[in-house]
Amino acid sequence: MVDYYPPWGFYYRVEFSISDKKNDVRFQSVSGLSVEYDVEEYKEGGENRFTHKLPGRTKYADLVLKRGMLTDSEVMKWCLAAFRDREFRPATINVILMNEKSEPLRTWNIDHAIPKKWLVTDLNANDNAVVIETLELIYRSFSIL
Template sequence: MDNYYPPVSFYFRVEFGISKDTNDARFQSVSGLTVEYDMESFKEGGENRFEHKLPVRTKYSDLVLKRGLLTDSAVVDWCFKAFRNREFEPTDVTVKLLNENGDPLKSWKVVRAWPKKWSISDFNATANEVVVETLELSYRYFEEIKPSPPKA
């Protein structure tokens, strides 16, 4: 058996159910694939050394996506449709961690995402930097997608 080496985090793709444009799949960072329990504390009478903590429900962080500003994007149009017209059309988003050949190593399906926030970086005449847009999405939950077995 070969020694395992963890995958690198810089080769990934983000696919939106609302766009097939390859530019809409390119981001410089993804964060927020996080799940945790809300906890409820229970204090037992006469026990002063600790309190019981019980899991109540799971909660998911917002998904934060950053990329260089696109001048034409179906994803940004989708965001502003929600912000301007209050027309929310939740969509599934798939985050794929890729190997050196561009094949998915791991994938996560983010279910029923909708835009919560959109922003762009500051403009600064003294800096030579790319304008970065940030999309913050709320969603119901995410799940891992098992990769398809290799074709023989």
């Protein structure tokens, strides 16, 4: 009998609908795949033992992607068009977790993503670190395929 082992979190790729370049799928880290409800409290008259808590709107966290800076990237052109020219073209993003055979285990399909923030690490002549760019994206929702 084989026991179940949870998947490793280091083998994944990030696919953008706006790019087919192979380097645009490589990211050092992905965070922000979370969802929660706002909660509305309702105090019922005459009931003093508890407050009713009702689910409200759904909230999705910002998607944060980090990678070594690329000098030729369709994703960066997409971000710069949004920041510089105010051209917001929503994109679909797939975050695909893979197994040891490079087969997809789980796919998060992120809908209607647009850039919110772009950040580059500090440049320092006394440090020999890779330049990391951070993309922060907002999106409507995600589904798990």
